[in-house]
Amino acid sequence: MEVVNSFMTWILKNRIGQIENFKHQPFRIQKNIFDELIEKGKYTEFGKKYSFDKISSYEDFARQVPVHDYEQLKPYIEKTMKGTQNVLWPSYIEWFSKSSGTTSSRSKYIPVTQESLEDCHFKGGKDMLSIYVNNYPESKLFTGKSLTIGGSLANNPLNGSSSSQVGDISAVIMHNLPLWAQFARTPSLEVALMSEWEAKIERMAQEVKDENVVSISGVPTWTIVLLQRILEITGAKHILEVWPNLEVFFHGAVAFGPYKNLFKELIPSEKMRYMETYNASEGFFGIQDEIGSDELLLMLDYGIFYEFIPMEEWEKENPKVIPLWEVELDKNYAILITTNGGLWRYKIGDTVKFTNTDPYRFKISGRTKHFINAFGEEVIVENAEKAIQAAADATSATITNFTAAPVYFGDSKSKGAHEWVVGFQTFPNDKDRFCQVLDDTLREINSDYDAKRYKDLALSSPKIHFVQAGVFQEWLKSKGKLGGQNKVPRLSNTREYLDEILPFIGS
Known part of the structure; x- marks a missing residue:
């Protein structure tokens, strides 16, 4: 050998x-x-x-x-x-x-x-x-x-x-x-x-x-x-x-x-x-x-031929698109690719920041939308909103806000999960059913999440905190972001927001 x-x-x-x-x-x-x-x-x-x-x-x-x-x-x-x-x-x-x-x-x-x-x-x-x-x-x-x-x-x-x-x-x-x-x-x-x-x-x-x-x-x-x-x-x-x-x-x-x-x-x-x-x-x-x-x-x-959209242009109807030779360091770009696989000026949904241009080196900075992809499940906001609405409908609940983030493996014997904080105007008549419907709906509409949840092999069932609507307002207020256009992030691939909100539960 x-x-x-x-x-x-x-x-x-x-x-x-x-x-x-x-x-x-x-x-x-x-x-x-x-x-x-x-x-x-x-x-x-x-x-x-x-x-x-x-x-x-x-x-x-x-x-x-x-x-x-x-x-x-x-x-x-x-x-x-x-x-x-x-x-x-x-x-x-x-x-x-x-x-x-x-x-x-x-x-x-x-x-x-x-x-x-x-x-x-x-x-x-x-x-x-x-x-x-x-x-x-x-x-x-x-x-x-x-x-x-x-x-x-x-x-x-x-x-x-x-x-x-x-x-x-x-x-x-x-x-x-x-x-x-x-x-x-x-x-x-x-x-x-x-x-x-x-x-x-x-x-x-x-x-x-x-x-x-x-x-x-x-x-x-x-x-x-x-x-x-x-x-x-x-x-x-x-x-x-x-x-x-x-x-x-x-x-x-x-x-x-x-x-x-x-x-x-x-x-x-x-x-x-x-x-x-x-x-x-x-x-x-x-x-x-x-x-x-x-x-x-x-x-x-x-x-693969590369192009990039500066993220400040992303939401515009006709965003500015630049080739590789025009990128700048430390700016957030969405990637466009034209490939020998038949994809033409295709938005793959990832964002990068260049750290060097001689040669071109970069770091993956995220996705073009809020998401959770800690375990390869690629849950996007649209998935989360559909699932949480289905759970609310099934349990006669009224939701005011929610956010979710991953729970990472704690040790060699633990499993990952998603942790949710959900604010209610009207609480579910059956909390266990709410959890079940949310999980089942995510599995139905997202094949990658379903694969990770299969028999709890990689992801355990979601952990949900049922809270009064005011929890989110108190959190926003503490950050000086109450009112206006300030919003609670629906999903995050880190625990940054969730760990800030959790201390407000029960306060």
């Missing part, structure tokens, strides 16, 4: 020169990608509608092609899912990544083309490894297995053919990995793609506990659930007793900060490394490339 490790490390390090190239020539690389995307899309249904054949510059593109959100691209995507090709992208599309939905859709389906698989998602995974072994030349990454924790696949719901499938992007990637990559990972593909999560965690734990796991890749939430189960099965005090050669956790999807202490408890070693990536259904965008830094390097040669 040492020979394999040396060979793979040498192969991966060869990519570093190309990464250095786009770091130092970002505009040339982005211009080349822009030209390729326009040429590829010229004869698609979308390209014909917006006269791609008349686009010869970025200015033409910005003038002719409007900014799109999911609802605006949805008709093109559904047409593709039903089997029509050459709608958004010229190559054949049979894979669709499923992610949390919008106000009117329980789930979103993002096209995954062969180009986006190979030139974006696969390339991102290889670059993650390249950067890692370049930073840690003594690594033994390829002397054992990589534990990958992904989602599941299902037949395309809009197409009777079993050849077209939908699933989490991790599952789509895993299913299509080359043979060498399949050999290097664990558990077996059959187990990795199971859809029943309780059985999946159990099978994974049983299958991987005796492997020589050197690295883990996944979302912190499910990784914790799996590691806890492995400790239960083996009776080990910590994971290094099970996998003594474990050296790195590659993580993404949710902020890692709240999980650091718990991972240190599960993996008590100062030598354990943590490396963040920023990948999503729509593409692979960033990699933590410097030791000791929490910044991400913007990956510029993955077939």
